[in-house]
Amino acid sequence: MELLKVDSVEQALDKLAACMAGWPLEAGRVPLEAAQGLPLAQDVHTEEDIPGFARSTVDGYAVLAKDTAAATDSIPVFLKVAGKVEMGRLAGMTLTAGQCAAVPTGGMLPAGADAVVMVEYTEPFGASGMALSQSVAPGENVVQRGEDAAKGALLLPRGRRIGPAETGALAAAGVVRVPVYKPLRLAVLSTGDELVPPGQVPGPGQVRDINTHALVALARKNGFEVAHTAVLRDDEALLEAELRRAAHTCDIVAVSGGSSQGEKDATRAVIDRVASPGVFTHGLALKPGKPTILGVDDASRTLFAGLPGHPVSAMMVFELLFCRLWRRLTGTPEAPAIPAALAANVAASPGKLTSWPVRLEAGDTGYRARPIYGKSGLITTLAGADGYFTIPRNAEGLPAGSLVWVQLF
Amino acid sequence: MELLKVDSVEQALDKLAACMAGWPLEAGRVPLEAAQGLPLAQDVHTEEDIPGFARSTVDGYAVLAKDTAAATDSIPVFLKVAGKVEMGRLAGMTLTAGQCAAVPTGGMLPAGADAVVMVEYTEPFGASGMALSQSVAPGENVVQRGEDAAKGALLLPRGRRIGPAETGALAAAGVVRVPVYKPLRLAVLSTGDELVPPGQVPGPGQVRDINTHALVALARKNGFEVAHTAVLRDDEALLEAELRRAAHTCDIVAVSGGSSQGEKDATRAVIDRVASPGVFTHGLALKPGKPTILGVDDASRTLFAGLPGHPVSAMMVFELLFCRLWRRLTGTPEAPAIPAALAANVAASPGKLTSWPVRLEAGDTGYRARPIYGKSGLITTLAGADGYFTIPRNAEGLPAGSLVWVQLF
Numbered sequence: 001m002e003l004l005k006v007d008s009v010e011q012a013l014d015k016l017a018a019c020m021a022g023w024p025l026e027a028g029r030v031p032l033e034a035a036q037g038l039p040l041a042q043d044v045h046t047e048e049d050i051p052g053f054a055r056s057t058v059d060g061y062a063v064l065a066k067d068t069a070a071a072t073d074s075i076p077v078f079l080k081v082a083g084k085v086e087m088g089r090l091a092g093m094t095l096t097a098g099q100c101a102a103v104p105t106g107g108m109l110p111a112g113a114d115a116v117v118m119v120e121y122t123e124p125f126g127a128s129g130m131a132l133s134q135s136v137a138p139g140e141n142v143v144q145r146g147e148d149a150a151k152g153a154l155l156l157p158r159g160r161r162i163g164p165a166e167t168g169a170l171a172a173a174g175v176v177r178v179p180v181y182k183p184l185r186l187a188v189l190s191t192g193d194e195l196v197p198p199g200q201v202p203g204p205g206q207v208r209d210i211n212t213h214a215l216v217a218l219a220r221k222n223g224f225e226v227a228h229t230a231v232l233r234d235d236e237a238l239l240e241a242e243l244r245r246a247a248h249t250c251d252i253v254a255v256s257g258g259s260s261q262g263e264k265d266a267t268r269a270v271i272d273r274v275a276s277p278g279v280f281t282h283g284l285a286l287k288p289g290k291p292t293i294l295g296v297d298d299a300s301r302t303l304f305a306g307l308p309g310h311p312v313s314a315m316m317v318f319e320l321l322f323c324r325l326w327r328r329l330t331g332t333p334e335a336p337a338i339p340a341a342l343a344a345n346v347a348a349s350p351g352k353l354t355s356w357p358v359r360l361e362a363g364d365t366g367y368r369a370r371p372i373y374g375k376s377g378l379i380t381t382l383a384g385a386d387g388y389f390t391i392p393r394n395a396e397g398l399p400a401g402s403l404v405w406v407q408l409f
Numbered sequence: 410m411e412l413l414k415v416d417s418v419e420q421a422l423d424k425l426a427a428c429m430a431g432w433p434l435e436a437g438r439v440p441l442e443a444a445q446g447l448p449l450a451q452d453v454h455t456e457e458d459i460p461g462f463a464r465s466t467v468d469g470y471a472v473l474a475k476d477t478a479a480a481t482d483s484i485p486v487f488l489k490v491a492g493k494v495e496m497g498r499l500a501g502m503t504l505t506a507g508q509c510a511a512v513p514t515g516g517m518l519p520a521g522a523d524a525v526v527m528v529e530y531t532e533p534f535g536a537s538g539m540a541l542s543q544s545v546a547p548g549e550n551v552v553q554r555g556e557d558a559a560k561g562a563l564l565l566p567r568g569r570r571i572g573p574a575e576t577g578a579l580a581a582a583g584v585v586r587v588p589v590y591k592p593l594r595l596a597v598l599s600t601g602d603e604l605v606p607p608g609q610v611p612g613p614g615q616v617r618d619i620n621t622h623a624l625v626a627l628a629r630k631n632g633f634e635v636a637h638t639a640v641l642r643d644d645e646a647l648l649e650a651e652l653r654r655a656a657h658t659c660d661i662v663a664v665s666g667g668s669s670q671g672e673k674d675a676t677r678a679v680i681d682r683v684a685s686p687g688v689f690t691h692g693l694a695l696k697p698g699k700p701t702i703l704g705v706d707d708a709s710r711t712l713f714a715g716l717p718g719h720p721v722s723a724m725m726v727f728e729l730l731f732c733r734l735w736r737r738l739t740g741t742p743e744a745p746a747i748p749a750a751l752a753a754n755v756a757a758s759p760g761k762l763t764s765w766p767v768r769l770e771a772g773d774t775g776y777r778a779r780p781i782y783g784k785s786g787l788i789t790t791l792a793g794a795d796g797y798f799t800i801p802r803n804a805e806g807l808p809a810g811s812l813v814w815v816q817l818f
Contacts (some may be wrong), residue, residue, distance in 0.1 A: 088603030106667035168623030194497030204499035214577030260513035
């Protein structure tokens with residue numbers, strides 16, 4: 001892996017995006033419930049005025065505002081009650097000067113009425129009269145037709161991930177078949193003669209397969225569909241067969257493992273046999289994450305990735321490349337990062353983007369970010385990391401107290 | 410709803426927690442994949458040393474460190490190659506002085522060896538010799554047995570929500586049946602004669618049912634199981650029957666709707682008929698969210714909530730009471746809040762906790778929080794809110810530029 005061939009993370013991301021430039025993302029309409037977490041594939045506009053009629057925002061009496069001009073606490077005005085508006089029904093009457101009508105919160109304003117006096121300022125008077133002790137301006141206690149959202153207004157932009165609030169907005173606008181990007185289909189393959197399933201006690205020289213499980217969880221959380229997983233012996237023929245099979249059904253095939261040079265070389269050779277034009281990134285200027293290989297097969301429209309064997313590195317590379325690729329392609333904004341004060345000095349690697357897993361510690365005035373990466377800190381890192389921050393390629397290390405922006409996992 | 414009976418949010422939360430104090434949360438072991446997003450029901454400790462054997466962290470040659478003491482770039486030391494360690498296998502040899510053994514990254518150190526020289530500093534010499542041009546200290550390029558996590562160490566604390574990193578840690582420790590709290594079962598009932606399903610164009614006086622969909626999405630995102638939903642006419646007998654049914658299968662029954670005083674009174678009356686001791690909170694000192702009713706039925710161990718009819722208010726109350734209740738009961742920390750500079754002046758309500766939905770705007774040095782709540786801003790609020798911040802009960806309003814902490818939805 002010659003240094004000259006190493007890409008920066010941004011270069012690698014640009015190359016991945018360029019590979020997919022000619023591959024239209026799959027989009028389709030899905031029910032509101034199935035759209036949770038997916039990004040909108042297009043701008044969504046309202047198709048009608050919301051609300052579709054003038055509504056009262058209070059319990060009270062709909063009036064012609066000018067009839068109430070003289071009303072005060074001590075000298076009310078007297079209006080004739082013309083009727084009662086029922087919830088969910090056409091008001092079904094037209095108010096003229098001197099008339100009012102009972103209307104509940106959310107009820108439709110009768111024609112002629114242009115304001116509502118709250119029930120607290122009214123008192124029945126005689127058989128069909130009402131004394132009103134407050135004057136109201138036109139429009140008072142009323143939401144006008146289309147005031148919330150006018151027909152044709154932009155409701156939600158392309159790329160917005162559907163969460164609870166977006167769900168409410170779409171329901172309000174009657175968008176029950178939501179245009180979303182379908183998740184990319186991902187295969188996660190882990191290789192290594194030393195791997196045993198997590199449920200098994202490792203024998204001498206063996207370790208549990210961590211990467212499959214951590215990467216699957218990370219990918220799903222970020223909106224990928226995990227279509228295939230496999231744990232393989234170190235066997236080029238086996239890996240080749242598995243890559244060919246996965247390329248048929250998946251958009252991205254990620255191979256993690258291969259911590260030794262021989263295994264990395266084998267993964268690269270196999271991707272080059274299976275994919276054309278094949279491997280285009282031979283290592284990343286990223287710490288940790290250098291031993292990353294990226295390739296593409298144009299015919300089957302499949303991206304291939306050889307991820308580092310170290311679980312934290314593999315997760316970081318998947319996050320920095322593929323989760324960001326997905327957000328870039330779909331126009332989804334990055335999630336807000338948390339500013340925090342570094343709790344310890346950290347080193348940077350000259351010429352490389354350095355990523356540091358951290359644990360956030362809440363204080364009264366803000367957060368402290370405690371770096372938790374170390375030589376042997378696999379479990380500690382995995383168990384303790386809330387997120388990570390990065391130090392740019394050509395920056396020095398950072399002293400304790402520096403402001404860093406923590407991206408949550 | 411007398412002012413004297415109104416609870417602060419904290420009082421209401423304490424009362425809800427007190428109601429559930431005698432109800433053990435349901436916990437159980439689920440497969441790693443099914444544990445995503447759920448909180449751990451107990452501390453998880455490692456059951457063995459990790460790694461279970463001393464491993465090399467590089468490709469190279471395992472050695473007795475003292476044999477390399479004299480090695481330099483110009484004058485290497487010469488050792489006899491005693492064998493080759495295979496990945497995933499017992500090293501199967503014991504090194505003695507003057508010997509070394511090839512070992513891949515992650516491979517097991519042979520007995521007798523205490524360090525590894527990287528392959529870059531080695532060169533074959535003769536038939537079975539190796540020239541090593543670097544001296545290593547004992548433990549160099551080695552992860553010792555139990556160095557990552559010693560047997561019995563705390564791996565993850567009770568209350569931690571299982572995400573990708575936790576998944577990796579649990580897989581590493583062999584915890585494939587994860588002890589988690591089972592989600593609380595929730596019923597979401599929406600009432601109102603004016604409601605039509607979102608897929609339907611509202612007739613005169615009608616509006617679409619927003620609350621069911623927004624609350625279901627919010628609840629699921631926060632780890633609740635939505636066991637039952639229904640949209641009901643304004644009919645006390647209907648509501649009563651539905652509440653009785655839901656109380657059998659659910660832990661929490663949330664009734665949203667009832668924007669008029671008559672409907673609110675009806676909801677309260679029905680909860681008091683169905684539940685014993687019944688309603689204990691008659692309104693919240695919260696804006697928006699005042700018309701909130703809370704009750705409990707001890708026999709069926711069910712909490713009842715009458716939520717405001719306004720979707721944003723209903724979501725806010727559910728978040729501030731029930732999502733926080735769940736995190737408090739399970740020991741789950743609140744998610745980190747985002748500090749932001751207010752983009753506009755906001756008002757507070759004397760004597761009430763005021764919550765303001767905001768949109769986050771990213772800048773070079775931090776975030777600005779743009780308040781988006783207003784009289785008619787239902788759709789705008791739902792479509793635009795990234796989260797919210799709160800102003801304490803007795804605080805004044807806040808001027809633009811103030812620091813606020815935004816909790817994401």
